[in-house]
Amino acid sequence: MFDTLLLTLVEFNTVTCYSKHWKHFSFLWRQSNVAKADLEIPIPRYFITERNKELQKRKTILKDILKMVEMTESPEPLMVKDMSQEEAIKIIQMAERSRQGRLRAKLNEESRNMNRMYRTKYPGTVGIDLAAVCIQKVWRGYIQRKRAKIARDEEMIFLGMAMDPKYQVTCPAEITAWASEACTRIKQEEHEEDYQRSIVAVTKQLRDVEGHDMSKTMKDQIRQWFIECRNATGSFPDYPDEEDGGSALIFAEKTPQQLVEEIAAKEDVDSNNKPKGKEEKKKKGKKDKGKDEEVEEEAGLKMLPSAFLSDLEVGNKTFVDLWQTHNESTNFSQRHEVELIKEEKRKVIEAEIRAQVDEQMRQELAEWKLVVDKDKGGKIKGNAKKKKGSKSGKKKKKEKDLTADRTLESLCQELVAQGLLKKANNVRLQDYLGDYSYLGTTLRQNDIEPMPSLSDVRQVLSLYAILPLGSQVVHEKAPLIKAILLTGPAGVGKKMLIHAVCQETGANLFDLSPLNTAGKYPGKSGLAMMLHIVFKVARLLQPSIIWIEDAEKMFYKKVPKEEKELDPKRLKKDLPKFLKLIKGEDRVLIVGTTKDPQSADIKSLCKMYSKIILIPRPDYGSRYILWKQLIQKRGGEITKALDLSSLAKISDGYTPGHMVKVIQSVVTKRRVLQQANRPLTAAEFVAPLAKIDPVFQEEEEALKNWYSKTPLGKKRIKAATGKEEEEAPVKGKDAKKKGKK
Numbered sequence: 001m002f003d004t005l006l007l008t009l010v011e012f013n014t015v016t017c018y019s020k021h022w023k024h025f026s027f028l029w030r031q032s033n034v035a036k037a038d039l040e041i042p043i044p045r046y047f048i049t050e051r052n053k054e055l056q057k058r059k060t061i062l063k064d065i066l067k068m069v070e071m072t073e074s075p076e077p078l079m080v081k082d083m084s085q086e087e088a089i090k091i092i093q094m095a096e097r098s099r100q101g102r103l104r105a106k107l108n109e110e111s112r113n114m115n116r117m118y119r120t121k122y123p124g125t126v127g128i129d130l131a132a133v134c135i136q137k138v139w140r141g142y143i144q145r146k147r148a149k150i151a152r153d154e155e156m157i158f159l160g161m162a163m164d165p166k167y168q169v170t171c172p173a174e175i176t177a178w179a180s181e182a183c184t185r186i187k188q189e190e191h192e193e194d195y196q197r198s199i200v201a202v203t204k205q206l207r208d209v210e211g212h213d214m215s216k217t218m219k220d221q222i223r224q225w226f227i228e229c230r231n232a233t234g235s236f237p238d239y240p241d242e243e244d245g246g247s248a249l250i251f252a253e254k255t256p257q258q259l260v261e262e263i264a265a266k267e268d269v270d271s272n273n274k275p276k277g278k279e280e281k282k283k284k285g286k287k288d289k290g291k292d293e294e295v296e297e298e299a300g301l302k303m304l305p306s307a308f309l310s311d312l313e314v315g316n317k318t319f320v321d322l323w324q325t326h327n328e329s330t331n332f333s334q335r336h337e338v339e340l341i342k343e344e345k346r347k348v349i350e351a352e353i354r355a356q357v358d359e360q361m362r363q364e365l366a367e368w369k370l371v372v373d374k375d376k377g378g379k380i381k382g383n384a385k386k387k388k389g390s391k392s393g394k395k396k397k398k399e400k401d402l403t404a405d406r407t408l409e410s411l412c413q414e415l416v417a418q419g420l421l422k423k424a425n426n427v428r429l430q431d432y433l434g435d436y437s438y439l440g441t442t443l444r445q446n447d448i449e450p451m452p453s454l455s456d457v458r459q460v461l462s463l464y465a466i467l468p469l470g471s472q473v474v475h476e477k478a479p480l481i482k483a484i485l486l487t488g489p490a491g492v493g494k495k496m497l498i499h500a501v502c503q504e505t506g507a508n509l510f511d512l513s514p515l516n517t518a519g520k521y522p523g524k525s526g527l528a529m530m531l532h533i534v535f536k537v538a539r540l541l542q543p544s545i546i547w548i549e550d551a552e553k554m555f556y557k558k559v560p561k562e563e564k565e566l567d568p569k570r571l572k573k574d575l576p577k578f579l580k581l582i583k584g585e586d587r588v589l590i591v592g593t594t595k596d597p598q599s600a601d602i603k604s605l606c607k608m609y610s611k612i613i614l615i616p617r618p619d620y621g622s623r624y625i626l627w628k629q630l631i632q633k634r635g636g637e638i639t640k641a642l643d644l645s646s647l648a649k650i651s652d653g654y655t656p657g658h659m660v661k662v663i664q665s666v667v668t669k670r671r672v673l674q675q676a677n678r679p680l681t682a683a684e685f686v687a688p689l690a691k692i693d694p695v696f697q698e699e700e701e702a703l704k705n706w707y708s709k710t711p712l713g714k715k716r717i718k719a720a721t722g723k724e725e726e727e728a729p730v731k732g733k734d735a736k737k738k739g740k741k
Contacts, residue, residue, distance in 0.1 A: 047471070062416070071610070203348075222357070424503055424509045452616060453622065469543040474695075485605070505586075507542075507544055510545065513549035542586060544588050548591070636671075
């Protein structure tokens with residue numbers, strides 16, 4: 001295998017050396033990669049910045065608990081193993097050889113120092129001409145190399161293969177950008193604190209100054225309405241209910257007669273409007289028959305109405321009405337405006353005062369009726385409605401709390417001690433490297449369904465996990481996703497993605513993997529207690545992620561003999577029950593990872609996980625980015641001697657985990673120091689790469705076939721072949737019409 005990889009590397013090197021077209025293509029591909037990165041869904045920064053204090057408190061609490069657990073755990077006693085005579089001799093030989101090597105190195109260094117001292121004390125006589133020639137050699141060589149480098153760079157810039165230095169972003173500019181961003185964030189926090197203080201002060205001022213006048217004017221208007229209704233209809237009106245808006249209906253621009261008719265019409269809605277609705281439906285049904293036929297003929301997927309469109313329209317309307325024509329030339333520091341706060345808070349105070357005025361005026365209206373009309377039926381309707389509402393509330397049952405007498409800190413301490421609550425690694429989603437699949441459209445045109453790229457995986461995970469967990473508004477309006485399954489071969493970065501989601505959203509990480517829960521909380525009662533504590537803490541400290549590694553073990557078709565003692569199917573029945581208890585307001589997500597889903601029962605696995613994300617091995621573009629970024633992160637320099645294109649070509653089938661291992665073995669500290677004299681080459685990575693078994697195409701095809709049997713895979717196949725199925729019946733109808741003609 002090593003020979004074939006080396007031959008491929010040599011052949012590919014010869015092609016890349018003599019082909020300028022390939023270099024030009026690689027440059028254009030790298031430029032398109034930069035443009036494609038701008039199209040990815042950005043993760044909002046306020047997920048972390050607005051909850052910075054809360055997250056810092058959680059981290060300190062978790063650190064303190066971990067320290068307490070480490071202090072309480074007793075250290076394991078050292079196990080003294082018996083050693084044979086041969087092993088003891090080898091250890092003694094190693095120690096003696098290392099001692100002799102250190103002694104030789106010390107003697108060599110001393111001898112070099114003596115030689116240097118001798119040369120400085122007794123320098124040899126050298127001719128002036130010979131010294132001048134030697135200096136000229138060195139200087140002319142240096143000048144010629146510098147000129148050649150300048151000429152080569154100018155040629156590459158002229159051909160479009162390299163960027164002009166004046167367009168390149170230097171490091172100090174990035175540092176200043178980060179510093180300015182930090183300053184603006186501090187200013188935002190100061191302005192926010194000032195804004196909140198101003199809101200409190202303005203609200204108090206309005207309530208003290210204008211509250212009495214508001215109450216008085218409302219009462220006068222309501223009394224005037226009572227008198228006008230009495231004069232127009234001969235009796236006092238019924239006071240509008242709180243559900244209808246109370247006295248807000250009175251302040252609308254309508255006559256008293258119209259208001260009385262509307263209130264009376266609402267009571268007769270059920271009796272009068274039912275037959276009209278049926279007649280209208282019949283009339284509409286006859287008219288819309290032709291429209292339905294046209295709708296049936298339309299083919300292809302249709303977008304569902306967005307739940308966020310109404311909020312966007314409201315925001316756009318407020319911008320157009322208020323901010324588009326608003327003059328802010330004098331507000332350079334972007335401080336809040338007191339008049340706008342007064343307008344907003346005046347409505348809030350008016351609603352609060354109206355609720356108080358409504359209670360008082362209802363009593364006053366009842367007294368007027370008793371005195372003038374002697375009508376006592378007003379209060380009975382309201383009481384009857386309240387009683388009905390109270391009965392419906394009693395039917396709801398509350399969940400049993402098995403740990404009602406325990407504090408949150410004690411529950412967290414227990415979970416950390418049991419290893420169920422863990423600290424997430426400091427990894428970001430942008431660290432999960434991968435490129436967009438540029439050949440996907442071409443493959444689909446040739447009836448070949450391509451595997452998703454690593455960029456697609458990153459995008460889908462941000463849509464399904466990061467955005468709903470990071471924002472409560474998005475979580476409530478977006479489709480509810482309770483569980484996600486990440487499938488793919490070992491080393492593609494499933495565990496890294498889970499830690500990245502935790503870091504991007506500030507979520508807590510709970511580990512309910514079968515191997516991690518083995519032997520903990522024994523018995524049915526212990527299992528129920530474990531799940532209750534985990535889900536209770538996850539809800540109280542949301543957002544939270546419950547991770548299940550090797551998710552296929554929970555739904556094994558047949559448990560292997562070596563794993564029967566671990567009881568991997570222990571959570572199979574109880575975990576789906578607790579999954580149903582997750583409501584729309586709970587930002588709790590269950591994420592499973594598996595590399596062998598074929599060994600599990602597909603029906604039970606798909607019932608548990610509503611979304612399945614298939615993570616493939618990286619393609620050429622992703623491998624190129626991975627080699628480049630990982631080598632640079634390790635301290636290596638990317639020079640012309642290191643042919644990344646060839647390295648990405650011969651590493652087909654290897655996962656990012658394999659690449660990390662190879663780079664760690666090659667780019668060591670010693671090798672980084674030697675780069676100035678001996679740059680890195682692609683051949684150095686071939687030998688350690690050949691020792692690792694890649695992910696063969698058969699394994700990837702098996703995962704692809706398994707995914708096609710899942711409900712999501714079947715829907716994807718129907719969506720891909722739906723156009724052909726819908727075009728066939730249309731052609732048949734057209735043929736019949738032609739035959740009749």
